[in-house]
Amino acid sequence: MAQIEIRNLHKSFKDDNILKGVSLGIDKGEIVTLFGPSGTGKTVLLRLIAGIYPPDAGTIGLRGRDAAGSPPDKRGIGMAFQNFALFPHMTARDNIASALTARKTKPGEIACKVEAVAQLLKIGHVLGHTPRELSNGQKQRTALARALVADPDILLLDDPLRNVDAKLRYEMRLELPALLKRAGSTVVYVTQDFKEAMALGDRVAVLLDGRIAQCDTPSRIYAEPASVGVARLFGDPTLNLVEVEPRMVDNAAEIQVGGATIRLPAGYAATAGGSYLLGLRPESLRLIDGPAPGAIAVDLVAVTPLNEKSVLLVTMQGGEELLASEAGERDVPRRTGPGHLAPDLDAVLLFERSSGRRFIPAESGGGGL
Amino acid sequence: MSASLSLRGVDKVYYPRGRSAVHAVKALSMDVEHGEIVALLGSSGCGKTSTLRMVAGFEDVSAGAIALADRRVERLAPAARNVAMAFEGYSLYPPLTVRENIAFALKRGRLSAGDVARRVQEVAALVEIESILDRYPNSISGGQQQRASLARALVRDAALYVLDEPMGQLEPQLRAVLRGRLKRLLKDRAMTSIFVTHDQTEANALADRIAVMEGGVLQQFAGQHELKERPANLYVATFIGEPPMNVFDASVVRDGDRTSFELDNGPSFGFGDNELGPEVRQAIGNRRKVVIGVRPHHVVLGNGCGETARIVSNQWLGDQSHVAMAVAGKLLVAVSHVRVRAAIGDTVPYGVRAQHLHIFDPDTTAALAHGARAA
Numbered sequence: 001m002a003q004i005e006i007r008n009l010h011k012s013f014k015d016d017n018i019l020k021g022v023s024l025g026i027d028k029g030e031i032v033t034l035f036g037p038s039g040t041g042k043t044v045l046l047r048l049i050a051g052i053y054p055p056d057a058g059t060i061g062l063r064g065r066d067a068a069g070s071p072p073d074k075r076g077i078g079m080a081f082q083n084f085a086l087f088p089h090m091t092a093r094d095n096i097a098s099a100l101t102a103r104k105t106k107p108g109e110i111a112c113k114v115e116a117v118a119q120l121l122k123i124g125h126v127l128g129h130t131p132r133e134l135s136n137g138q139k140q141r142t143a144l145a146r147a148l149v150a151d152p153d154i155l156l157l158d159d160p161l162r163n164v165d166a167k168l169r170y171e172m173r174l175e176l177p178a179l180l181k182r183a184g185s186t187v188v189y190v191t192q193d194f195k196e197a198m199a200l201g202d203r204v205a206v207l208l209d210g211r212i213a214q215c216d217t218p219s220r221i222y223a224e225p226a227s228v229g230v231a232r233l234f235g236d237p238t239l240n241l242v243e244v245e246p247r248m249v250d251n252a253a254e255i256q257v258g259g260a261t262i263r264l265p266a267g268y269a270a271t272a273g274g275s276y277l278l279g280l281r282p283e284s285l286r287l288i289d290g291p292a293p294g295a296i297a298v299d300l301v302a303v304t305p306l307n308e309k310s311v312l313l314v315t316m317q318g319g320e321e322l323l324a325s326e327a328g329e330r331d332v333p334r335r336t337g338p339g340h341l342a343p344d345l346d347a348v349l350l351f352e353r354s355s356g357r358r359f360i361p362a363e364s365g366g367g368g369l
Numbered sequence: 370m371s372a373s374l375s376l377r378g379v380d381k382v383y384y385p386r387g388r389s390a391v392h393a394v395k396a397l398s399m400d401v402e403h404g405e406i407v408a409l410l411g412s413s414g415c416g417k418t419s420t421l422r423m424v425a426g427f428e429d430v431s432a433g434a435i436a437l438a439d440r441r442v443e444r445l446a447p448a449a450r451n452v453a454m455a456f457e458g459y460s461l462y463p464p465l466t467v468r469e470n471i472a473f474a475l476k477r478g479r480l481s482a483g484d485v486a487r488r489v490q491e492v493a494a495l496v497e498i499e500s501i502l503d504r505y506p507n508s509i510s511g512g513q514q515q516r517a518s519l520a521r522a523l524v525r526d527a528a529l530y531v532l533d534e535p536m537g538q539l540e541p542q543l544r545a546v547l548r549g550r551l552k553r554l555l556k557d558r559a560m561t562s563i564f565v566t567h568d569q570t571e572a573n574a575l576a577d578r579i580a581v582m583e584g585g586v587l588q589q590f591a592g593q594h595e596l597k598e599r600p601a602n603l604y605v606a607t608f609i610g611e612p613p614m615n616v617f618d619a620s621v622v623r624d625g626d627r628t629s630f631e632l633d634n635g636p637s638f639g640f641g642d643n644e645l646g647p648e649v650r651q652a653i654g655n656r657r658k659v660v661i662g663v664r665p666h667h668v669v670l671g672n673g674c675g676e677t678a679r680i681v682s683n684q685w686l687g688d689q690s691h692v693a694m695a696v697a698g699k700l701l702v703a704v705s706h707v708r709v710r711a712a713i714g715d716t717v718p719y720g721v722r723a724q725h726l727h728i729f730d731p732d733t734t735a736a737l738a739h740g741a742r743a744a
Contacts, residue, residue: 165412166569166608166611166613167607167608167612167613170611170612170613170702171700173684173691174681174682174684174691174693174700174702175681175682175693175700177682177684178681178682178713195686198684198685198686198687199684199686199691200684218684218685218686218687219685219687222687223687234687235687235688236545236688237545237546238545281687281688283688301549301550301553302549302550302552302553304548304549304552304573304574304575305573305574305593306545306570306573306574307570307573307611308611308666308689308704308706309688309706311545311548311549311574313546313549313550313553321546323545323546323549325688327689327706328706
């Protein structure tokens with residue numbers, strides 16, 4: 001039985017349909033990152049789970065029981081939201097402890113627990129400060145500490161690293177999963193950053209157009225996105241999309257990309273005759289000197305470094321742009337001009353142009369559909 | 370060749386009412402060469418925006434000189450400086466369409482109507498706002514306004530292009546493409562540019578050189594490789610890089626022809642004199658304590674490495690693995706472009722090579738050595 005079981009949830013504000021049938025099951029102890037572009041209703045979904053808003057339709061099950069009608073303070077859920085919401089007149093220590101004092105925990109035990117969680121979140125040295133004296137990052141971690149200290153079995157976190165500076169964000173991104181696992185909580189974690197979503201989640205739930213477009217492990221979301229909409233949200237830079245119309249030639253589907261003929265792997269035979277979007281991840285395109293079968297003739301327009309990679313902006317015949325990326329910043333030729341891009345055919349993605357759904361290639365060696 | 374933009378001993382002090390003075394920029398001296406793209410990079414409050422506003426003429430200098438093409442400009446009004454700018458607060462004229470706003474910037478030149486139309490069209494295509502050229506600023510999104518404002522600056526012929534967070538509001542997909550195009554344009558036309566950003570990805574992608582600021586002080590002014598491979602001090606080392614450099618306090622132990630760096634409550638990294646050259650040993654001198662650093666991309670994982678550590682986290686981001694290991698009570702982060710298959714709790718071998726070691730003075734935080742060379 002899932003710890004959180006969301007079925008067909010709907011929520012509108014006036015004429016604005018935010019959630020249009022969200023279904024999602026989350027197991028005990030699992031960390032699910034809720035990810036999507038801004039304005040898709042991630043925070044709304046979190047608030048429905050917390051009981052702050054009632055849903056228009058659909059059900060939320062918590063620990064096997066329907067939560068309908070149960071007020072927020074009876075749901076046993078820990079929360080930390082983006083906008084901190086700390087008590088301004090209380091020190092960080094008292095703010096964190098406030099999650100325990102309401103439960104009649106012994107003072108000595110409270111002090112111990114507050115100290116321990118503060119150490120983990122690296123705010124032990126500012127426990128005596130009031131929120132006004134804390135930086136944004138410290139406020140955010142204080143709010144997070146308050147949510148964690150009570151050992152809630154369900155924890156909802158709304159973009160808790162958003163205002164934290166880059167260096168600390170990297171540290172927290174690496175340390176948070178272990179911290180949350182140690183606490184054993186079931187976690188829903190909202191973020192707008194795909195890297196954070198992939199780094200922190202056991203699974204990533206992609207909220208798109210009011211529905212969960214896909215919920216899967218980070219590596220599957222990246223390598224096997226359900227739709228072009230999902231695929232576009234992951235990758236830095238994001239994937240290239242080229243309109244193609246596969247044709248059957250000598251028992252294999254062939255596509256034309258920027259004047260080059262590319263023979264697709266055997267599993268793609270059934271795409272012949274259809275209209276598709278070819279998705280090419282930048283890191284699956286390799287710049288080579290000479291022409292080669294299946295390599296696209298391009299003009300290298302600019303090379304821009306990006307996080308220990310080099311991003312190559314190229315134009316194909318006809319002027320359409322592609323982005324390729326290579327590991328390392330030093331070894332890439334800096335000169336611009338003509339070259340060829342060889343796509344890694346194992347990493348190719350094809351999306352139906354009408355529906356946006358990914359075409360799932362048949363298993364090689366038979367047995368596929 | 371003389372510099373295109375030159376700042377000499379520039380200070381900025383604000384006197385907020387009822388509070389003590391804020392020294393936002395301290396004795397800043399830097400030169401921007403003709404055709405060069407320079408980024409001012411730092412966290413909020415580091416003095417980068419004050420600097421940019423002084424260059425543009427929106428703020429007076431408290432002390433010091435600013436020269437543009439060999440002409441002193443620090444007392445001139447913004448319009449008299451021959452500077453094209455795109456600023457967040459420097460908005461589009463609401464009564465004019467986007468097209469008119471961009472064309473207006475060309476008014477004072479002696480261009481034919483046809484030339485103006487062609488140049489507006491070109492720059493609009495570059496930043497992808499062709500479809501909104503006939504709309505009014507109030508009816509377009511923040512991101513579109515930002516691109517229109519950028520187009521208005523780029524369309525002009527000016528001695529200097531001053532850009533404030535030029536892509537701050539754009540969606541990530543567009544940003545990656547625009548960076549490439551913008552860089553190509555600025556380079557092709559040798560447009561001397563200075564821009565502010567808090568995002569090092571942006572700075573790396575566009576700039577020839579990056580001025581890293583903190584506390585109103587210029588920490589280092591160099592190309593991105595230099596900033597990564599030869600950071601001037603601990604601030605730069607732990608600010609630059611995604612993720613930034615791993616740094617550890619270490620005791621220096623000399624034994625025969627070996628130098629070891631012993632981490633407090635952690636492993637000891639030992640190197641023979643054949644690895645750690647004379648220049649580096651000399652830079653360390655008699656110091657008993659140093660700070661050593663290694664970039665995540667340079668931490669070597671796999672068999673044959675000297676040390677082992679327990680994996681605390683292992684995150685695959687689609688094209689790279691970020692692995693954190695427990696070392697000396699802290700995290701040592703390694704980044705690999707090949708997927709690392711190790712579970713949390715596993716003990717894995719890792720190593721640090723002398724050629725990738727950075728050494729800093731713990732008191733001054735200044736760099737002592739990078740790889741085989743003294744700083």
